[in-house]
Amino acid sequence: MALLDDLADELARDVLAALDDLGDDRFYEKVAKSVGExxxxxxxxxxxxxxxRLAERRGRRTLETALAKLRAGSA
Incomplete structure (x- = not known):
């Protein structure tokens, strides 16, 4: 269902963008509970x-760290 996926992904993007501002890296669990009601x-x-999205962030950080180490060793 396209509407379901669109709504869920938009909310997920907004919540993840707010995590740092809120200072609560598990805030999405509160949102999930609220939605689930x-x-x-x-x-x-x-x-x-x-x-x-969290897995993609972690993978991207791993990639960036590996590339930074490679470049530092090449410099």
Whole structure:
């Protein structure tokens, strides 16, 4: 369902963007609980989007760290 995925992903992007400002790296769990009270379906889609985006962030950091080490060794 396109609307479900769009809503969940938009909310996930907004929540992840706010994590640093809020100083709470687990705030998305509070949002998931709030969403789940009205729509377990949206909650699951939201959590899937959060997990995907957090995994991508972690992978990107790993890549950037490896490249920085490589470049530092080449300099």
């Amino acid at each position: 009205l729509s377990p379906t949206l909650q699951e889609a939201f959590m899937t989007s959060i997990r995907l």
